[in-house]
Amino acid sequence: MFSARNLLCASLCLSTPNVFALGAGDIAFTALNTDEDGWAIVALTDLGAHSTLYFSDSSWNGSAFTSAEGFHTWDTGAGIIAAGTVVRFSQIDQIGHSVSVGTLTSTGNRALSSTAETLYAYQGAGASLPATFLAAVSSESASAGAAAIAAAGLQGGINALILPASTDYSEYAGIRNGTANFASYRPLINNAANWSGFIDGDHAAAQPDLAAFTISPVPEPSDGWMMVAGLTLIAARWKR
Numbered sequence: 001m002f003s004a005r006n007l008l009c010a011s012l013c014l015s016t017p018n019v020f021a022l023g024a025g026d027i028a029f030t031a032l033n034t035d036e037d038g039w040a041i042v043a044l045t046d047l048g049a050h051s052t053l054y055f056s057d058s059s060w061n062g063s064a065f066t067s068a069e070g071f072h073t074w075d076t077g078a079g080i081i082a083a084g085t086v087v088r089f090s091q092i093d094q095i096g097h098s099v100s101v102g103t104l105t106s107t108g109n110r111a112l113s114s115t116a117e118t119l120y121a122y123q124g125a126g127a128s129l130p131a132t133f134l135a136a137v138s139s140e141s142a143s144a145g146a147a148a149i150a151a152a153g154l155q156g157g158i159n160a161l162i163l164p165a166s167t168d169y170s171e172y173a174g175i176r177n178g179t180a181n182f183a184s185y186r187p188l189i190n191n192a193a194n195w196s197g198f199i200d201g202d203h204a205a206a207q208p209d210l211a212a213f214t215i216s217p218v219p220e221p222s223d224g225w226m227m228v229a230g231l232t233l234i235a236a237r238w239k240r
Helices: 004-015 142-151 182-189 223-238
Strands: 027-033 038-043 052-056 071-075 086-090 103-107 118-126 129-138 160-162 169-172 195-198
Touching: 027 118, 027 129, 027 182, 118 142, 129 142, 142 160
Parallel strands: 129 160
Antiparallel strands: 027 038, 027 169, 038 086, 052 071, 052 118, 071 103, 118 129, 169 195
16 A cells, blocks of 8 residues: 555656756767857767757856847657767758757747857756756857856866857867767867867858767776786785
């Protein structure tokens, strides 16, 4: 027979939406195209099925959005998105805007500015109610970009990126394999020196690299190797 506590827990489980909590740096931007009005991200941890992430280029002052620009709601889809997967968001200012995995809905002025822009990724109670900022990319001036990401509790080079001012198109051009874990990619991806891009021209047709990021974990010592090492140590002690 269920106790009152068990019934309460069951009720809460049935009424609570699927929430897969993430932290700062669990995703990172890998491309920004203000000509096409799109971007790409990489998951640096697994993203649970039907997780909800939000994106906005509205101005954030540390406690609220202070401009009514684009707000985008991304449902990650029915399956787990494995760490290392790159996801592209395309033509987000068009009726036919799309995302390569899951579904995207958008409101507000969805066009990205090629002169000065900061785009945030976050989770929260709604598109205008962020609780945890996950990543950001800025094409404002160095000082304005630093202030914009700091207001969200993020830091350039760690979980946010500051590109040259007025970037039209840029993408991460660094390594995508060989690190011991996915967290090791964070400082690489968020370092503008590892990006390649343009501050003029029309790059609306540019295609970002969607190759997955992979890791090469350090292998654990085998049982046989451990036995040999142990016998070697014992032999060394007997020789003393």
